[in-house]
Amino acid sequence: MKKLFNLASLVAVLTLMLASSCTSYKNVPYMQNSDSINVSTLSSLYDAKIMPKDQLTITVNCPEDPNAAKIFNLVTQTNDQRTSNNALSTQQVLQTYLVNNEGDIEFPILGKMHVAGMTKSELENHIATSLTGTYLTKRPIVLVNMANFHVSIAGEVKNPGVYTVSGGKINILEALAKAGDLTIYGQRENVKIIREDANGQKTIHEVNLNDARIINSPYYQLQQNDYVYVTPNKTKAKNSGIGSETSLWFTSISIVISLASLMYNIFK
Numbered sequence: 685m686k687k688l689f690n691l692a693s694l695v696a697v698l699t700l701m702l703a704s705s706c707t708s709y710k711n712v713p714y715m716q717n718s719d720s721i722n723v724s725t726l727s728s729l730y731d732a733k734i735m736p737k738d739q740l741t742i743t744v745n746c747p748e749d750p751n752a753a754k755i756f757n758l759v760t761q762t763n764d765q766r767t768s769n770n771a772l773s774t775q776q777v778l779q780t781y782l783v784n785n786e787g788d789i790e791f792p793i794l795g796k797m798h799v800a801g802m803t804k805s806e807l808e809n810h811i812a813t814s815l816t817g818t819y820l821t822k823r824p825i826v827l828v829n830m831a832n833f834h835v836s837i838a839g840e841v842k843n844p845g846v847y848t849v850s851g852g853k854i855n856i857l858e859a860l861a862k863a864g865d866l867t868i869y870g871q872r873e874n875v876k877i878i879r880e881d882a883n884g885q886k887t888i889h890e891v892n893l894n895d896a897r898i899i900n901s902p903y904y905q906l907q908q909n910d911y912v913y914v915t916p917n918k919t920k921a922k923n924s925g926i927g928s929e930t931s932l933w934f935t936s937i938s939i940v941i942s943l944a945s946l947m948y949n950i951f952k
Contacts, residue, residue, distance in 0.1 A: 714857070714872065715896035730905040731803040732830065732852045735882050736787055738908065739780040739832040740799070740807075744815065746824040753824055756792050756815070780831050787882065793819060800882055804828040804852060835906050837863040839914035840870030855905050856891065856898070859912060866893075870914040877903050878911040 734740070744756035758779040781789040787800025794814055799807055808826040816823045833849040842864030856875070860866060872893040880886050889903050898904055906912070 714893045715898065716894050730853055731805065732833070732907060734783060734799050734802050734807065734830070735908065736783050736785050736800055738783045738830055740783065740789065741778045741780055741829045741831050742791070742811065743778065743827045744811070744824045746820050746822060748822045749820060752820055758792060804830070830908065833908045835859050835909070836911045838912070840867045840916045841865065841914055842867060853905065856903070856912065859906055866914055869916050869919055871917045874915045876913045876915065877906070878913070879907060880909060
Protein backbone atom coordinates (compact mmCIF):
# COMPACT_ATOMS: atom_id res chain seq x y z
CA MET A 685 0.00 0.00 0.00
CA LYS A 686 2.86 2.33 0.82
CA LYS A 687 4.39 1.71 -2.60
CA LEU A 688 1.07 2.58 -4.21
CA PHE A 689 0.96 5.92 -2.44
CA ASN A 690 4.59 6.62 -3.41
CA LEU A 691 3.78 5.91 -7.05
CA ALA A 692 0.76 8.20 -6.95
CA SER A 693 2.85 10.96 -5.40
CA LEU A 694 5.53 10.56 -8.06
CA VAL A 695 2.97 10.82 -10.87
CA ALA A 696 1.42 13.92 -9.29
CA VAL A 697 4.79 15.64 -8.91
CA LEU A 698 5.83 14.90 -12.50
CA THR A 699 2.49 16.17 -13.77
CA LEU A 700 2.80 19.44 -11.84
CA MET A 701 6.37 19.92 -13.06
CA LEU A 702 5.22 19.49 -16.64
CA ALA A 703 2.31 21.88 -16.17
CA SER A 704 4.49 24.56 -14.63
CA SER A 705 7.15 24.43 -17.34
CA CYS A 706 7.77 27.85 -18.87
CA THR A 707 9.42 29.51 -21.83
CA SER A 708 13.20 29.76 -21.90
CA TYR A 709 14.43 33.06 -20.47
CA LYS A 710 16.27 33.97 -23.66
CA ASN A 711 12.93 34.34 -25.45
CA VAL A 712 11.46 36.76 -22.90
CA PRO A 713 13.39 40.10 -22.82
CA TYR A 714 12.63 42.72 -25.49
CA MET A 715 15.29 44.25 -27.77
CA GLN A 716 18.13 42.03 -26.58
CA ASN A 717 20.69 43.38 -29.08
CA SER A 718 20.07 47.05 -28.33
CA ASP A 719 23.83 47.74 -28.03
CA SER A 720 24.23 47.08 -31.76
CA ILE A 721 21.64 49.69 -32.84
CA ASN A 722 22.69 53.22 -33.77
CA VAL A 723 19.75 55.31 -32.56
CA SER A 724 21.40 58.61 -33.54
CA THR A 725 20.17 58.11 -37.11
CA LEU A 726 16.52 58.05 -35.99
CA SER A 727 15.97 61.79 -36.08
CA SER A 728 12.66 62.12 -37.95
CA LEU A 729 9.47 62.35 -35.91
CA TYR A 730 6.54 60.17 -36.92
CA ASP A 731 3.29 61.84 -37.97
CA ALA A 732 0.28 59.74 -38.96
CA LYS A 733 -1.21 60.16 -42.41
CA ILE A 734 -4.91 60.82 -42.85
CA MET A 735 -6.74 57.91 -44.48
CA PRO A 736 -10.24 57.21 -45.85
CA LYS A 737 -12.80 56.56 -43.08
CA ASP A 738 -10.89 58.73 -40.61
CA GLN A 739 -13.03 61.10 -38.59
CA LEU A 740 -11.51 64.55 -38.16
CA THR A 741 -12.37 67.44 -35.90
CA ILE A 742 -11.22 70.79 -37.30
CA THR A 743 -11.32 74.08 -35.41
CA VAL A 744 -10.51 77.50 -36.84
CA ASN A 745 -9.67 80.31 -34.42
CA CYS A 746 -8.94 83.92 -35.33
CA PRO A 747 -8.40 86.13 -32.24
CA GLU A 748 -8.52 89.30 -34.36
CA ASP A 749 -11.92 88.41 -35.86
CA PRO A 750 -13.59 85.57 -33.89
CA ASN A 751 -17.02 86.12 -35.46
CA ALA A 752 -15.67 85.62 -38.97
CA ALA A 753 -14.12 82.29 -37.94
CA LYS A 754 -17.35 80.88 -36.52
CA ILE A 755 -18.65 79.80 -39.92
CA PHE A 756 -15.75 77.36 -40.26
CA ASN A 757 -16.50 75.61 -36.96
CA LEU A 758 -19.45 73.29 -37.53
CA VAL A 759 -21.23 72.29 -34.34
CA THR A 760 -24.07 69.93 -33.58
CA GLN A 761 -26.55 69.82 -30.73
CA THR A 762 -26.44 66.95 -28.26
CA ASN A 763 -29.57 65.36 -26.82
CA ASP A 764 -31.42 67.35 -24.19
CA GLN A 765 -30.26 66.67 -20.65
CA ARG A 766 -31.87 67.59 -17.36
CA THR A 767 -29.90 69.75 -14.95
CA SER A 768 -30.03 69.60 -11.16
CA ASN A 769 -33.11 71.86 -11.11
CA ASN A 770 -34.86 69.57 -13.62
CA ALA A 771 -34.52 72.09 -16.47
CA LEU A 772 -33.69 70.97 -20.00
CA SER A 773 -30.29 71.89 -21.41
CA THR A 774 -28.37 71.31 -24.63
CA GLN A 775 -24.69 71.21 -25.40
CA GLN A 776 -22.83 72.01 -28.57
CA VAL A 777 -20.04 69.74 -29.77
CA LEU A 778 -17.82 69.97 -32.81
CA GLN A 779 -19.06 68.05 -35.81
CA THR A 780 -16.62 65.53 -37.23
CA TYR A 781 -15.62 65.30 -40.88
CA LEU A 782 -15.69 61.77 -42.29
CA VAL A 783 -13.01 61.21 -44.92
CA ASN A 784 -14.75 59.42 -47.81
CA ASN A 785 -13.37 56.54 -49.86
CA GLU A 786 -11.79 59.01 -52.30
CA GLY A 787 -9.97 60.74 -49.44
CA ASP A 788 -12.06 63.94 -49.50
CA ILE A 789 -14.01 66.02 -47.01
CA GLU A 790 -16.47 68.87 -47.49
CA PHE A 791 -15.22 71.93 -45.66
CA PRO A 792 -17.34 75.07 -45.16
CA ILE A 793 -16.85 77.69 -47.90
CA LEU A 794 -13.76 75.95 -49.28
CA GLY A 795 -15.84 72.98 -50.47
CA LYS A 796 -14.38 69.61 -51.42
CA MET A 797 -10.87 69.14 -50.11
CA HIS A 798 -8.58 66.16 -50.71
CA VAL A 799 -6.98 65.32 -47.37
CA ALA A 800 -5.92 61.65 -47.61
CA GLY A 801 -2.15 61.29 -47.39
CA MET A 802 -1.72 64.54 -45.47
CA THR A 803 -0.50 64.73 -41.90
CA LYS A 804 -2.43 66.77 -39.37
CA SER A 805 0.08 69.61 -39.52
CA GLU A 806 -0.02 69.63 -43.33
CA LEU A 807 -3.81 69.90 -43.33
CA GLU A 808 -3.70 72.63 -40.68
CA ASN A 809 -1.28 74.64 -42.79
CA HIS A 810 -3.32 74.05 -45.96
CA ILE A 811 -6.58 75.29 -44.40
CA ALA A 812 -4.91 78.28 -42.74
CA THR A 813 -3.25 79.32 -46.02
CA SER A 814 -6.50 78.90 -47.99
CA LEU A 815 -8.46 81.09 -45.58
CA THR A 816 -5.91 83.86 -45.09
CA GLY A 817 -6.50 86.98 -47.15
CA THR A 818 -9.62 85.73 -48.94
CA TYR A 819 -11.93 84.91 -46.03
CA LEU A 820 -9.99 86.07 -42.98
CA THR A 821 -7.77 89.13 -42.75
CA LYS A 822 -5.27 87.47 -40.42
CA ARG A 823 -3.85 83.96 -40.55
CA PRO A 824 -6.04 81.76 -38.31
CA ILE A 825 -5.02 79.08 -35.85
CA VAL A 826 -6.22 75.74 -37.22
CA LEU A 827 -6.27 72.57 -35.15
CA VAL A 828 -6.92 69.13 -36.65
CA ASN A 829 -7.48 66.00 -34.58
CA MET A 830 -8.16 62.38 -35.53
CA ALA A 831 -11.23 61.54 -33.49
CA ASN A 832 -11.30 57.78 -34.18
CA PHE A 833 -7.64 56.77 -34.01
CA HIS A 834 -7.58 53.37 -32.32
CA VAL A 835 -5.69 50.07 -32.39
CA SER A 836 -6.87 46.56 -31.49
CA ILE A 837 -4.71 44.19 -29.43
CA ALA A 838 -5.49 40.49 -29.00
CA GLY A 839 -3.85 37.16 -28.23
CA GLU A 840 -1.44 36.56 -25.36
CA VAL A 841 -1.69 39.93 -23.59
CA LYS A 842 -3.11 40.59 -20.14
CA ASN A 843 -5.86 42.97 -21.26
CA PRO A 844 -6.89 42.47 -24.90
CA GLY A 845 -9.18 45.10 -26.37
CA VAL A 846 -9.59 48.15 -28.58
CA TYR A 847 -7.58 51.17 -27.40
CA THR A 848 -8.19 54.78 -28.39
CA VAL A 849 -5.03 56.77 -29.16
CA SER A 850 -4.78 60.45 -28.33
CA GLY A 851 -2.33 62.59 -30.25
CA GLY A 852 -2.36 60.36 -33.33
CA LYS A 853 0.86 58.54 -32.46
CA ILE A 854 1.66 55.25 -30.73
CA ASN A 855 4.36 52.62 -31.22
CA ILE A 856 3.93 48.89 -30.74
CA LEU A 857 5.64 48.83 -27.32
CA GLU A 858 3.35 51.58 -26.05
CA ALA A 859 0.32 49.74 -27.40
CA LEU A 860 1.32 46.50 -25.70
CA ALA A 861 1.90 48.42 -22.47
CA LYS A 862 -1.70 49.69 -22.69
CA ALA A 863 -2.81 46.07 -22.94
CA GLY A 864 -0.86 45.12 -19.81
CA ASP A 865 2.10 43.66 -21.74
CA LEU A 866 2.51 40.12 -23.04
CA THR A 867 1.85 37.14 -20.83
CA ILE A 868 4.65 34.64 -20.31
CA TYR A 869 3.00 32.53 -23.02
CA GLY A 870 3.24 35.15 -25.78
CA GLN A 871 5.76 34.69 -28.60
CA ARG A 872 7.96 37.79 -28.48
CA GLU A 873 9.53 36.87 -31.81
CA ASN A 874 6.21 36.47 -33.62
CA VAL A 875 3.84 39.39 -33.12
CA LYS A 876 1.54 39.91 -36.08
CA ILE A 877 0.26 43.28 -37.29
CA ILE A 878 -2.72 43.35 -39.65
CA ARG A 879 -2.76 46.66 -41.51
CA GLU A 880 -5.12 48.17 -44.07
CA ASP A 881 -3.79 50.78 -46.49
CA ALA A 882 -5.61 53.73 -48.07
CA ASN A 883 -6.90 51.47 -50.86
CA GLY A 884 -8.41 48.91 -48.49
CA GLN A 885 -5.68 46.33 -49.11
CA LYS A 886 -4.95 44.28 -45.99
CA THR A 887 -1.50 42.86 -45.23
CA ILE A 888 -0.06 40.81 -42.36
CA HIS A 889 3.40 41.59 -40.99
CA GLU A 890 5.44 39.81 -38.33
CA VAL A 891 7.70 41.71 -35.93
CA ASN A 892 10.24 40.39 -33.46
CA LEU A 893 10.21 42.18 -30.11
CA ASN A 894 13.44 40.42 -29.10
CA ASP A 895 15.28 42.21 -31.92
CA ALA A 896 16.19 45.86 -31.22
CA ARG A 897 16.11 46.54 -34.96
CA ILE A 898 12.34 46.75 -34.59
CA ILE A 899 12.73 50.48 -33.93
CA ASN A 900 13.85 50.86 -37.57
CA SER A 901 10.86 48.89 -38.84
CA PRO A 902 7.99 50.68 -40.66
CA TYR A 903 5.71 48.75 -38.30
CA TYR A 904 7.23 50.08 -35.10
CA GLN A 905 4.86 53.04 -35.25
CA LEU A 906 1.30 51.78 -35.46
CA GLN A 907 -1.27 53.28 -37.80
CA GLN A 908 -4.94 53.91 -37.14
CA ASN A 909 -7.03 50.70 -37.12
CA ASP A 910 -3.99 48.39 -36.87
CA TYR A 911 -4.76 44.97 -35.38
CA VAL A 912 -2.00 43.49 -33.22
CA TYR A 913 -2.06 39.77 -32.46
CA VAL A 914 0.36 38.08 -30.05
CA THR A 915 0.78 34.41 -30.98
CA PRO A 916 0.76 31.90 -28.08
CA ASN A 917 3.87 29.76 -27.68
CA LYS A 918 4.09 25.95 -27.56
CA THR A 919 4.08 25.97 -23.77
CA LYS A 920 0.60 27.52 -23.75
CA ALA A 921 -0.63 24.90 -26.21
CA LYS A 922 0.81 22.09 -24.08
CA ASN A 923 -0.57 23.52 -20.85
CA SER A 924 -4.03 23.94 -22.35
CA GLY A 925 -4.03 20.22 -23.04
CA ILE A 926 -2.47 19.39 -19.69
CA GLY A 927 -5.28 21.20 -17.88
CA SER A 928 -7.93 18.68 -18.91
CA GLU A 929 -5.54 15.74 -18.95
CA THR A 930 -4.32 16.53 -15.42
CA SER A 931 -7.87 16.43 -14.06
CA LEU A 932 -8.41 13.08 -15.74
CA TRP A 933 -5.15 11.71 -14.33
CA PHE A 934 -5.91 12.83 -10.78
CA THR A 935 -9.43 11.43 -11.02
CA SER A 936 -8.09 8.08 -12.24
CA ILE A 937 -5.41 8.00 -9.56
CA SER A 938 -7.97 8.78 -6.84
CA ILE A 939 -10.20 5.94 -8.04
CA VAL A 940 -7.29 3.48 -8.09
CA ILE A 941 -6.14 4.51 -4.61
CA SER A 942 -9.69 4.25 -3.24
CA LEU A 943 -10.18 0.78 -4.72
CA ALA A 944 -6.78 -0.36 -3.46
CA SER A 945 -7.53 0.97 -0.01
CA LEU A 946 -10.92 -0.76 0.02
CA MET A 947 -9.41 -4.07 -1.09
CA TYR A 948 -6.63 -3.76 1.48
CA ASN A 949 -9.17 -3.25 4.29
CA ILE A 950 -11.25 -6.22 3.10
CA PHE A 951 -8.43 -8.73 2.73
CA LYS A 952 -6.04 -7.66 5.47
